[in-house]
Amino acid sequence: MRATATFLAIVAVLATVACSTNPVTGKSQLDLLGEFQEMALGAQLYPAYIQDSLGAIADEALQGLVARTGEAVARVGHRPTLPYAFAAVNEPAVNAFALPGGKICITRGLLARLESEDGLAAVLGHEVGHVTARHAVAAYSRRVLATALLLGGAAVMEAKDVQGRELITLGAVVGAQLGLAHYSREQERQSDRLGLEYSVAAGYSPLGLVETHRVLLELQKSQPGLLARLFASHPMSSERLAAAEAAAEALPADVRGREKRVESYIRVVQPLRAVRPAWDLAHEGRVLLAQGKKREGAELLGRAVQQAPEEGVIRTLHAVALQQLQRPQTARSEAMEGARRAPGVFLSRLVAGSLWVSEDARASLEQLEAAEQILPGVAQVSYLRGRANETLGRRDAAVAAYREALARDPQGEVGQAAVARLKAMGEA
Numbered sequence: 001m002r003a004t005a006t007f008l009a010i011v012a013v014l015a016t017v018a019c020s021t022n023p024v025t026g027k028s029q030l031d032l033l034g035e036f037q038e039m040a041l042g043a044q045l046y047p048a049y050i051q052d053s054l055g056a057i058a059d060e061a062l063q064g065l066v067a068r069t070g071e072a073v074a075r076v077g078h079r080p081t082l083p084y085a086f087a088a089v090n091e092p093a094v095n096a097f098a099l100p101g102g103k104i105c106i107t108r109g110l111l112a113r114l115e116s117e118d119g120l121a122a123v124l125g126h127e128v129g130h131v132t133a134r135h136a137v138a139a140y141s142r143r144v145l146a147t148a149l150l151l152g153g154a155a156v157m158e159a160k161d162v163q164g165r166e167l168i169t170l171g172a173v174v175g176a177q178l179g180l181a182h183y184s185r186e187q188e189r190q191s192d193r194l195g196l197e198y199s200v201a202a203g204y205s206p207l208g209l210v211e212t213h214r215v216l217l218e219l220q221k222s223q224p225g226l227l228a229r230l231f232a233s234h235p236m237s238s239e240r241l242a243a244a245e246a247a248a249e250a251l252p253a254d255v256r257g258r259e260k261r262v263e264s265y266i267r268v269v270q271p272l273r274a275v276r277p278a279w280d281l282a283h284e285g286r287v288l289l290a291q292g293k294k295r296e297g298a299e300l301l302g303r304a305v306q307q308a309p310e311e312g313v314i315r316t317l318h319a320v321a322l323q324q325l326q327r328p329q330t331a332r333s334e335a336m337e338g339a340r341r342a343p344g345v346f347l348s349r350l351v352a353g354s355l356w357v358s359e360d361a362r363a364s365l366e367q368l369e370a371a372e373q374i375l376p377g378v379a380q381v382s383y384l385r386g387r388a389n390e391t392l393g394r395r396d397a398a399v400a401a402y403r404e405a406l407a408r409d410p411q412g413e414v415g416q417a418a419v420a421r422l423k424a425m426g427e428a
């Protein structure tokens with residue numbers, strides 16, 4: 001993510017087609033990524049995917065539970081020595097996904113709906129199954145070039161010049177998210193089997209997988225909009241629920257009879273459950289914004305803020321909606337509130353840095369520095385630093401920042417906007 005050069009290196013590696021052994025099947029498999037490249041690619045993409053999912057949830061107890069549960073199922077799997085990582089992210093839609101090399105995310109929307117640690121173990125075991133069976137590698141080998149282009153270019157976030165002022169409309173906000181692997185039905189079935197095997201071996205109840213499928217099927221009836229992304233990458237069916245029930249039924253009585261860990265789980269996810277209605281509204285609002293329904297989207301986001309004023313990321317999404325409605329003053333104060341309450345979230349820092357760039361360049365620079373720390377290498381951050389430095393009359397710093405923006409996004413809109421500024425300053 002840091003530089004295009006890294007991606008060119010990955011692309012060069014991809015040009016050498018490697019043959020490797022699949023850890024689950026033991027069969028030799030022709031794919032484009034060797035294990036070392038797989039781990040390097042996953043590690044490199046992970047921070048961007050976490051931030052594209054609205055950042056990690058600032059809750060140590062919750063992150064601890066997710067990491068412990070994930071490690072427990074991964075260590076009894078077919079690739080126990082991979083450098084796994086598990087993150088709970090702010091995305092309100094229901095989803096979980098694995099990047100190559102064992103980097104896994106589970107969303108707030110799913111965590112708030114599961115009912116036990118055993119359900120969590122089943123979900124994480126399923127994702128670990130995609131990793132051990134190297135499904136993601138096959139999928140990402142096909143997709144990696146597109147993803148590399150996405151990250152290197154302006155597609156993560158799109159800069160637009162509206163009425164002579166740079167307004168950042170965020171692809172990440174309005175749903176143009178980073179690509180995820182798409183799995184076949186057979187791969188889904190295999191991951192369900194592996195997830196069950198791993199979670200049972202780690203001491204969990206086999207009913208965790210049954211619980212997960214039941215929760216998802218019920219949600220499909222009541223709030224299908226929350227599942228759109230999950231279904232895009234994970235084909236679902238009531239057949240998988242039936243398969244989970246049959247597989248649990250086939251296990252020995254002492255395994256079947258294991259108690260699910262319900263109370264300890266509920267205690268940890270209680271804060272998420274308390275704000276779930278607000279996040280559901282925020283999700284709907286974001287979908288409306290993506291459809292160009294600015295007023296309706298802003299209204300739902302405003303209601304979400306009223307319900308959960310302490311949720312910084314929702315404040316940030318509200319700020320974006322207000323800015324789109326041409327209400328810059330309220331948008332600015334909401335953006336600052338978002339950054340104050342969600343200091344570790346790239347989007348919150350970027351939106352604050354963007355909306356304050358003409359108003360208070362020093363405050364803007366502070367936010368942009370924080371954004372750069374959280375997710376280095378994003379062209380928009382460099383470009384906005386250029387704007388802020390120009391406002392402050394720091395010509396050399398502005399030129400350097402625009403050159404950096406161009407280096408980070410040589411083909412895209414942000415790079416072109418940087419070239420325009422450099423020309424205006426007589427530097428290009």
Ligand SMILES: [Zn+2]
Nearest residue numbers: 183188191234
């Ligand atoms: Zn899956």
